[in-house]
Amino acid sequence: MLFFLETVISGLMAGVMYSLVALGFVLIFKASGIFNFAQGVFALFAGLALYDFIAEDGWFYDLFGFALPIWLGIIATMGVMIIVAWLVERLVLRHLVNQEPIILFMSTIGLAYFMEGLGDTLFGSDVKPLDIGLPSGAWDYLLDTHNLYIEKLEIVAAGVAAVLVIVLAIFFQKTRIGRALRAVADDHQAALSVGISLRTIWVIVWSVSGFVALVAGIMWGSKSGIQFSLSLIALKALPVLILGGFTSVPGAIIGGLIIGVGEKVAEVYAGPFVGGAIENWFAYMLALAFLLVRPQGLFGEKIIERV
């Protein structure tokens, strides 16, 4: 029983990590209808940039002879992500307005390739341990009293995800920009006609998702170092998305939790019978089975089609 509980909790925590990535997808999909495959690479890129700002062997240190303190490094990385968002809007999206979704999707894969190559060229491709002072190791109290093994980092990640969702919810519901974002998500043309600038909105929403990517990059980087495989967590976030619905922020969180738990439980209890390593596809199968019942995902908007 205890083992089962441990499996479920570690699944939940893994799910939170997936949700962090999935959130970035949802934000962009809601505001521009673009399925941004580059989100995982954004997380990688943000992590690499942050590392280079704050580490002793980073670029920044080589150039100026000192490394930035962590908080300043995070702000500087955020600046980089905003510049990236602006460039993406300026150089890519602006020219692809009104194209088919698949074309936009392919362009984000091209973007992913580009960012990946750029990240490798600028920052090198070896694994970099990111340490910004987040706690690591097991949570002693639970280990002593209940013999439960839970990583501190995962608890922190869960807390950060919760804060992030609350901040985003407030941002979307209460601020002027948030209202504009929701208007754009509802109807591009109507939003344009009441004087909302699509271009500004896109830069903002890509910056926000760059911010989410930064958070995801920090979390994943603290967990397993910043490395190429970070860009592949985008693939892990996809089943989360279809389970939760492409357009729903709570969906991304709950979908992530379901996938995380399902994956871990299946791996531990069913995996040994079929040769293990089923984590890779189980999430997709779960999401697929789910879609057959609810084609728009758990919280997605109902798809209405007219001729």
Next chain:
Amino acid sequence: MFYREAGQFKTSYNADQAIFTITQDKFFVGAFLLIAFGVVPFFINDYWANAILIHVLVYALAGLGLNILTGYCGQVSLGTGGFMAVGAYASYKLTTSFPELNFIVAILLSGGITACVGVIFGLPSLRIKGFYLAVATLAAQFFLVWLFNKVGWFFNYSPTGMIVSPPREVFGFLVTGPEASPAVRYLFCLSVVTVFALAAKNIVRGRVGRSWMAIRDMDIAAELIGIRPLEAKLTAFAVSSFYVGVAGALYFNVWLGSAEPTEAFDIFQSFFVLFIVIIGGLGSILGSFLGAAFMVLVPITLKTIMVDGMGFAVGAAKHVEVMLLGSLIIFFLIVEPHGLARLWQILKEKLRKWPFPY
């Protein structure tokens, strides 16, 4: 001036519906095929065959397959790598279990097996659409690769988990295995691809192809005019998977010679083929070939220029190459979202008028 169809009168419906309605096109394609079949095999060497020609042909075939599904029927699939793996492993099992079986039959059978698998994974397309479907096909990708990696029966329990293509002959010529000559392998691939391209062109012009296009353009409207979505979508999945399966069999047997599922058929294969289709042109047979040539040749050219011409280290060149490839893809999507096939069409229009302004 070059593409003037003046004086070429069509007197029957059949002539009007021919694949090549203009004499120049006929001539052009004929000359191209003549060179490909009659001249290239005499000059081919190992490098050209392996790195470029067979490479392009195999991916063109896979591109044709995906184009049928995505370009003609509008169902986005990211499972191409997985289906190629099915074709490869089916051909491996067939050729090793029945050594007497004709290689062509083995390849066609593995295409058939892939078609069956494709239909199974195509079933969700009846309920879900668009990106939801694209992600659902990823299930096929990951599941199939995992299956071929884990179940020993598929790779004949070889300790490394690799599959190695046994030497097989077609009409007395060795086409697979390390002994096969590049010219024979090239000609074999070329023949298969030519036949399949011709077949694809005719399928998409016929009743089935038109029902696919109706589904692609608007599935509800297509349903209202009496096209069965079940039938149309599943035939598209079947035919597409058949093509992809045959491409996978050629990819493994004739091109690679040996393969390992996690490397040779990973998700990036799926993206690569999808790029071929998009860059080449959705819904165009010619586009699959142009796209394959583009996606194969550009990285090779970039690499040659950077490593040999500018003296980059191989590792650094790889990163820059990925970067440039990404930006080229974006550039092409911006310049011509309808792909290289559309550019070719525009060029033909231009040639028609050139050098006159009107």
